[in-house]
């Protein structure tokens with residue numbers, strides 16, 4: 001099918017913010033074959049462009065003067081089965097939460113259960129190496145296929161070649177905007193009906209443990225972990241169908257340990273974590289004294305400097321709930337939220353204010369985790 005190019009397309013429903021913006025040029029990519037056709041479109045190859053999944057990690061500050069390519073590459077294909085593990089190629093345009101539910105709940109395959117309900121597409125998961133509750137997509141990742149825009153070649157990248165780190169990969173850093181990820185392969189464990197996972201979710205994940213308690217004592221099956229995570233996330237995070245957000249707007253800052261210790265004087269309740277992980281149960285064994293760099297929880301610091309939309313009595317904080325339209329999420333201060341009717345500009349200005357306030361209070365320059373696009 002020929003690729004259709006639209007002009008001045010309204011993309012309000014193409015991100016998770018629910019805020020209106022348009023794109024000068026827009027097309028849906030439905031097949032890999034269309035890519036060679038797209039390479040002949042000068043507005044795409046020479047102008048400014050943006051590859052868009054669900055927009056769950058992207059904020060357009062205003063109308064986009066360039067070309068938005070929305071990925072709609074579908075399909076799930078069994079690649080290998082060695083008796084113990086099954087590997088699948090998954091199209092970059094598949095919905096991540098749907099695919100995770102399918103593998104865990106329908107196929108009883110283990111590995112992705114902790115990444116339940118992370119909004120977005122499969123192609124964006126390796127891009128920023130999505131992670132939560134001690135699991136990252138790289139744990140089950142095998143390889144991906146990507147289209148190099150400059151040469152028109154389809155290339156494969158192994159896990160090592162992707163250069164994954166905390167919320168990062170080569171595609172988000174030195175190879176940004178060079179490739180279109182077309183499909184991703186994951187290796188998942190075949191679980192028997194009564195196969196218990198060995199992981200013990202305890203200690204730092206008190207909130208997760210609370211939802212796991214309904215299944216008794218650990219260890220838990222992948223399906224139980226999936227269910228507990230779905231309940232926890234539904235409780236704690238804004239539902240994308242109701243409130244606009246990008247989840248955490250900023251990554252947790254990684255700073256020298258000496259600076260973190262200095263900050264402790266200002267914020268005595270602040271926790272410090274190894275820079276390699278975050279509230280992971282394995283961190284119990286890590287000696288922070290030996291680390292030059294550590295990670296600190298951005299959400300906690302934002303709360304300390306006043307970024308709560310509601311106080312403990314449920315009253316709105318007028319400063320942070322600017323114009324009644326955009327503010328920090330009431331249960332997690334790192335999450336900028338469209339409470340209804342905010343424009344893209346309102347959200348952008350609020351996020352910049354967050355960044356500035358944190359810098360003024362701590363001297364820490366916080367890079368946004370979300371992709372902020374300013375035209």
Ligand SMILES: Cc1cc2nc3c(=O)[nH]c(=O)nc-3n(C[C@H](O)[C@H](O)[C@H](O)COP(=O)(O)OP(=O)(O)OC[C@H]3O[C@@H](n4cnc5c(N)ncnc54)[C@H](O)[C@@H]3O)c2cc1C
Nearest residue numbers: 053054055056057058120121123124130131132181246247
């Ligand atoms: C409520 C909420 C909770 C969240 N919780 C988490 C969480 O727990 N952990 C976490 O890690 N993230 C979380 N996020 C962030 C978000 O879910 C992930 O970053 C997700 O991977 C974004 O997917 P997307 O398809 O929406 O990406 P988009 O926002 O559409 O794109 C993100 C980036 O990837 C690029 N991109 C997308 N698809 C492709 C492709 N096929 N090829 C090349 N480049 C591509 C885009 O150009 C852009 O640079 C949360 C977001 C929300 C709204």
